[in-house]
Amino acid sequence: MIDTYLLEHLVAFKKHRTLSEAAQALHLTQPTLTRSMHKLEEEFGVKLFEREKKRLYLNETGKVAAEYAENILRMQETMEEQVRLTDRRHKTIAVGSCAPGPLLELTPKLTAAFTQMAISTEMADEQSLLTGLNNKTYQMIILTHPLEDELYYSKHCGSEQLCACLVSEHKYAYENSVTFAQMNGESFLMVSEVGIWDAIVRKHMPQSKFLLLSGSESLIEVADTSSLPTFSTDLSIRILGMRRHRFSIPFADEDAHMDFYCICLKSEYQHLAKWFKQLS
């Protein structure tokens, strides 16, 4: 079988058209490449070059060989990439979610369940999550509905209730609940990374403006000095705590309550069985 270095020398010669330039590019000397080209001809038992006294050309056969060499080397590179990638995959659990709430709740549980493994979480729209699950960018994804397809395993993993987070001066601050209709038209402070909630609030409160802040830290800081309503959820309150000087009033609308489902490929289920069982 042809040695890899010979293929590298060959493609370098094809690319640079002369042995001396190819040698430079490879950080080798000309004589080395001369020898390699002869060795290639010897191993194939076939002429690959036309030799004029001063110049060396690939003949038709040589061109065929060089093209194959390119493909083989390309394949070697993707091999290295893929091997390193699958190795990383076996050392990290990547979870994609359509909303931040479930990640807040589940990440601590994940780190406890998969000691030795790194946990990486990410938010994306449903389409990206699905393709990512299929190409194993994610081991698990979190959606607002189960997937009934034969390929997937789905399990309910929690729910979230959207609340309006109001200063005490707000007219609804002491209600038991509010509705989207009641709040429609008010301007909200909102973090930009809220996933699927973004579409819901924009749909039900089309008259409202949403002032986006990136990161909940900056939101909290701004909210402390502002009387504008913000959003919170039962999950965010349970995990991050209550917001200072504000009351969280749940939205009564049906769409303000969301169920979440944790989903993996059936083919990967065995590795994750322990996790799903403790998700009761």
Add this chain to the structure above:
Amino acid sequence: MIDTYLLEHLVAFKKHRTLSEAAQALHLTQPTLTRSMHKLEEEFGVKLFEREKKRLYLNETGKVAAEYAENILRMQETMEEQVRLTDRRHKTIAVGSCAPGPLLELTPKLTAAFTQMAISTEMADEQSLLTGLNNKTYQMIILTHPLEDELYYSKHCGSEQLCACLVSEHKYAYENSVTFAQMNGESFLMVSEVGIWDAIVRKHMPQSKFLLLSGSESLIEVADTSSLPTFSTDLSIRILGMRRHRFSIPFADEDAHMDFYCICLKSEYQHLAKWFKQLS
């Protein structure tokens, strides 16, 4: 880049499941393979195996690597095949023809025109000839008509006149010509490798029987002891000589005269220009 021998060792281990058996298969010793497997892990910078004291297993990452290795080696093999094949193609002129006559006439000219090259000739039906020309199995083909397509270059390269080859006792033995109609119903001795002529005689003499012999030598031998008519052509007579004790009477029918065209791919024309020019 990973050395080829490491890939070979890896696929051998995947195939034989144990280092010792793989070593046997490769005509190497166990320690060599141990070293190779460690070297692979080192070069990828990744664990590829699960080690129990007595046994070595590929882990998930290792399986991925081994599959890539298999593909790469397969590609190397096809590379060697294809390189040797294209080399042979450049050393031989392969000509396909729809009838034997033109080959009889042209082969000596080909060997004279392409000194240093081997000439290989073959008969096939038009469809096979065309696909063979397109995939470069043939450098040239001979058909009964030119190809007007942009892809091909065609040139008239001779013609052939079919004759009935009759013993002197035959009633038409002294005629200047015969017709298919006159001979229809008579049984002919015929070689099986006559290409397109086979269809013609069967079409115009549907009442006749054709007793097939393989190879013109056996035909001549049998014909010497038989009074059954056979076929000959002007070409066969000019090149192989007259048949003993027989008269060749040309068929007067239009279909008994055939023109031949030598055809190559336009993309290959430059290599064959000298040949086509002397075909005047």
Add this chain to the structure above:
DNA sequence: ATCACTTACGGGTGACGTAAAAATC
């Protein structure tokens, strides 16, 4: 004189074998 390839020779890396150890069955 310079450039491009070839030939000849010497050195050092590394692929392989031998030998032996460790561990399991």
Add this chain to the structure above:
DNA sequence: GATTTTTACGTCACCCGTAAGTGAT
């Protein structure tokens, strides 16, 4: 004791560099 992997050490092949040579520009 047999089998399998691992470790240690010596050797030989071969890949590369240096130096010198041949033509062509």
